[in-house]
Amino acid sequence: MRGVVVALVALVAAAAPAEARRDASGCRVRLVRIAFDPRGTVTVTGDGRTLATASLGGRTVDATCARTVTVSPPHTPKALARRATVTCRVRRPLEIEAHALIPSGSQLIVSERGSDTWLVTAVLRQNASRAYVFSSACRIT
DSSP states (O other): OHHHHHHHHHHHHHHSOHHHHHHTTOBOOSEEEEEEETTTEEEEEETTEEEEEEESSOEEEOTTTBOOOOOOOSSOOOOBOSOEEEEEEOSSOEEEEEEEOSSSOEEEEEEETTOSSEEEEEEEOTTTOEEEEOOTTEEEO
């Protein structure tokens, strides 16, 4: 009986779509890079793949990373208003939340699941885009 159950579980797992199998492990990377351009774009990459992008008019987040960020930052750091790359070492799966700002613009939030603060957020607005780095695990270049 045990062999039948194991075989059935293996068969169901093999038949599941690739996205469903990938979602089980979450958005796992070792190093995440956030490329911010104050003219209104941000790109999040991890271990060589694009995890999220945002511009003044749109946002996309990889399905394995798209989650509501479950923590609020304890403070607001000084804003970055220049082109910058932020690199963060991470230990837990990422949560990336993206949403529209009214009347126009976007916000992208990057956090580690289960952490007590955000890693980075980018607020994209015409002539007023800013990035904020919250975590000491991140460096700005």
